[in-house]
Amino acid sequence: MNEPESNVAPPKGEPHGFQDLSGTNVGDIVFKTVLILGALLIPVLLGFLVWELVDGSRLAIQEYGLGFLTSSTWDPVAEEFGALPLIFGTLLSSLLALLIAVPLSLGVAVFLTEFAPARIRSPIAFLLELLAAIPSVVYGLWGIFVLIPFLRATIFPFLQGTLGFLPFFSGPIYGPSMLAAAVILAIMVMPYIMSVSREVLLAVPASQREAAIALGATRWEAVTTAVIPSARSGIIGAIILGLGRALGETMAVTMVIGNTHELAASLFAPGYTMAAVVANEFTEASTDIHFAALTYVALALFVVTLAVNAFARLLVWRVTQKASGSGGGR
Amino acid sequence: MINSRRVRRWTSNLMVGVVGLTVLIGILPLFLILGTLVVKGAGSLNLAFFLETPAPVGETGGGVAHAIVGTLLIVAVACLMGLPIGLAAGIHAAEFPGTRLSRATRFLADVMNGTPSIVVGVFAWTWVVARQGHFSGLAGSVALALLMIPMVMRTTEELILLVPNALREAALALGYSRWRTSLTIVARTALPGLVTGSLLAVARIAGETAPLLFTALGSQFMRTDVTQPMSALPLAVFAYATGPYEEWHRLAWASALVLILLVLFLSLLTRLATRSRFGSHE
Numbered sequence: 001m002n003e004p005e006s007n008v009a010p011p012k013g014e015p016h017g018f019q020d021l022s023g024t025n026v027g028d029i030v031f032k033t034v035l036i037l038g039a040l041l042i043p044v045l046l047g048f049l050v051w052e053l054v055d056g057s058r059l060a061i062q063e064y065g066l067g068f069l070t071s072s073t074w075d076p077v078a079e080e081f082g083a084l085p086l087i088f089g090t091l092l093s094s095l096l097a098l099l100i101a102v103p104l105s106l107g108v109a110v111f112l113t114e115f116a117p118a119r120i121r122s123p124i125a126f127l128l129e130l131l132a133a134i135p136s137v138v139y140g141l142w143g144i145f146v147l148i149p150f151l152r153a154t155i156f157p158f159l160q161g162t163l164g165f166l167p168f169f170s171g172p173i174y175g176p177s178m179l180a181a182a183v184i185l186a187i188m189v190m191p192y193i194m195s196v197s198r199e200v201l202l203a204v205p206a207s208q209r210e211a212a213i214a215l216g217a218t219r220w221e222a223v224t225t226a227v228i229p230s231a232r233s234g235i236i237g238a239i240i241l242g243l244g245r246a247l248g249e250t251m252a253v254t255m256v257i258g259n260t261h262e263l264a265a266s267l268f269a270p271g272y273t274m275a276a277v278v279a280n281e282f283t284e285a286s287t288d289i290h291f292a293a294l295t296y297v298a299l300a301l302f303v304v305t306l307a308v309n310a311f312a313r314l315l316v317w318r319v320t321q322k323a324s325g326s327g328g329g330r
Numbered sequence: 331m332i333n334s335r336r337v338r339r340w341t342s343n344l345m346v347g348v349v350g351l352t353v354l355i356g357i358l359p360l361f362l363i364l365g366t367l368v369v370k371g372a373g374s375l376n377l378a379f380f381l382e383t384p385a386p387v388g389e390t391g392g393g394v395a396h397a398i399v400g401t402l403l404i405v406a407v408a409c410l411m412g413l414p415i416g417l418a419a420g421i422h423a424a425e426f427p428g429t430r431l432s433r434a435t436r437f438l439a440d441v442m443n444g445t446p447s448i449v450v451g452v453f454a455w456t457w458v459v460a461r462q463g464h465f466s467g468l469a470g471s472v473a474l475a476l477l478m479i480p481m482v483m484r485t486t487e488e489l490i491l492l493v494p495n496a497l498r499e500a501a502l503a504l505g506y507s508r509w510r511t512s513l514t515i516v517a518r519t520a521l522p523g524l525v526t527g528s529l530l531a532v533a534r535i536a537g538e539t540a541p542l543l544f545t546a547l548g549s550q551f552m553r554t555d556v557t558q559p560m561s562a563l564p565l566a567v568f569a570y571a572t573g574p575y576e577e578w579h580r581l582a583w584a585s586a587l588v589l590i591l592l593v594l595f596l597s598l599l600t601r602l603a604t605r606s607r608f609g610s611h612e
Contacts, residue, residue: 038418
């Protein structure tokens, strides 16, 4: 369940589906027409989505142009809008989240594919998939009332005590902060990175491992020298897919990041993300230009996640494709 | 030489231990979150919680019946719109795999799947809310349906591809027309999978909050008219969690517990059903 990605393409060389597309009777023609209409709706809806976003943000695009992305003033009253702190906050919180989540999820994926006894593999993968099924708003709730008080009481003072000379860990400790958002995001994207990299590691042919072991490698060396290198681009793809998730994550981040339009170097300071500002201000907006600015932010977020996801998918697709071509995989 | 081999073996065992530890750290949040939900939420679950609408601010008691009804209605309407499209597109992609259209829909469905749900919410706002002139549960359903379509499409395609082609050929050889083969043989064989795949999509969208914020908006009253603003469980959790009152926080935990029970129940159901059917697949 909850496999975030499915790289299913019809198996090569094997005929599948109807080879002859021309229907012969009325039922066939009707059936095929209905299917085509359903399939056509996907490009149509997506095109409409892009059109509506562009149309909705037209006012802001005309007013601010691309300078919108580099200006840091956000003042709905003076009708001045700039998205730099939002873009900064989105990127920073997502990258920090990856910093925490990547080692953990790769560790889990490696353990599950290489070392775990066969009996516990499925149950553990299942539990992690449950983590992916928890709604974002529940993460947010837990973040506000459990995670933030815990971080503020223990981890944050510890970080400040040991690494306080760095600008990232200096300044007053607030509860809601960039770092709290990063921790929540890390927990949320971990199952995605884990499940895709597990899929990629499983696609590495067993002969790779056996060859390394036969040459005298230890179990760990077999992983680092034979398995991971051949899965590398797929793992990078998995990480970037996780990045795509983190960039667009809304509710949990909105609830723990503190929501201020100021740029701060300290990770203990509150911040803002593109998704969070849309979630918070869209219902409050009263002027057309405010709506347009928020839609512009949504459009920018859409473009960024689109690029990130397309790139990641290409990487994962290449690895699993290679595997199924050489007889491994499914 | 012997020494270095010992070091290498020791390193190997150590690293296996370390990655084993990451599993424990990775699973820990699940138990922490579920545990907190049960501890803080279970105490507030009583009959009134399921049957009553919120009490006025300052009073204790009251429930989230309005949000439960809202979630059920919004999700049901989303299914009415999303399921047929997703199923049709999925069957199309599996039955006519080589066509340009099916390759395009497969790629675009993945694009839609990666689109942040808040962006879909903005789209539903500009499309439905801005044009209608007011918030409505219907607009929320539109947003959720859009999130649902690519998920349903991809699982449908995947499950139909699992049906052996020999079945299709046998039916065609016996003189069945293509549409009857596809619907009564192929889709029929994959039906249990299609049902669970759809349930999984329902589980996913039922927990979505961001696309409902400025479409369904939320409401304090019991509403059954989807053309009006209405509440939903995720919206209630958000509103109560970010509100200032202790009593609201209590309701937030209880609503979150109900929401997660709903979502996990659907997910577990899916898991059990798919496992018994495709046990050898995992």
